[in-house]
Amino acid sequence: MRIRPAPTAALAAALLAGLLPAAPPARAQDYKEQFKDEIHVKGAKGPSTGVEILSESYDRVEWKGKSGPAQNKTPAEILSLSYGDEPPPYTRGMDAWKSGRWSEAVTEFRAVADAVKAGRCRRFWEARAIAHAADAERRIALKEKNPAKFLDAARSYEEAMKKDPKSPLLSMIGTGLAEARALGGDWDGGLKALDELKATAGAAGRPLWEAEAR
Incomplete structure (x- = not known):
């Protein structure tokens, strides 16, 4: 008796029913130095x-x-x-960001995470992309005068800071976070963000950053 292979639909149904183990999630690939x-x-x-x-x-x-x-x-x-490994979604995101196409910019910047996971670029690109996505989200919130969206932007700024605490974009992140928190109704959070930026600016010898935080 010949055993016929199960059709695709039957396999899919078995997976959905938990009868067959699902394929494991794809593992992140490490970036390899390119010297470019x-x-x-x-x-x-x-x-x-x-x-x-x-x-x-x-x-x-x-x-x-x-x-x-x-x-x-x-x-x-x-x-x-x-840099020789700037991911295409970041490039497209920056083009949209510079042109004021904020929603498009957010979509492109968030796609950078996939390029990092695939090992096509270095990890810092994701942190920078999130920082610019946060800025675009803040501008959307400002246009819509939406306090909830300001708080969403604040969380994105915090995500960027967590991924790269010493980011060269820290001034943009710190001032953006303070504004997003304040306009979202979290005045204490806004003041705290400014205080932290001033402290970092003083320690790093960045008087311009310190002035921006005042």
Whole structure:
């Protein structure tokens, strides 16, 4: 007696009924160094190409070449940075953000997480995308005068800060969080966000950030 394979519909029904184990969720892939970045340091004749930027924070940039030790400088010593793995959703999100297409920007920025999970780009891209998504959400809330949406934006800002506590976008995140909390009715939360930004600015020697937080 020949055993015929179960048709697709029957397999689907079995899965739904719990008779067959579902496939495990896809595992996140690790990003592999590509050495496609570019950095231009003050005093250098031109940018260094074929490097891998290891980290970029509000107080330090670290990178390395294919050989030799890692190097680091303060942001004030860096003329320009260029990344070779900027994910397409981030690029499209920035285009929408710069054009004021806020809802489209949010959708694109949130899609960056999938690129990170697939190992196509570094993890910091997700934090930066969330920060810009939060800014777009805040602008939507401002346009609609919607307190609940301000609080949604505040939670997105907090998510971005949690993923990258030393983000180079920390000033935008801190001031945006304070405004979103305040306009959402959480005045204490808004003041707390400003106080935290002032403290960070003072410790990092960023007087402009400190002035923005006043």
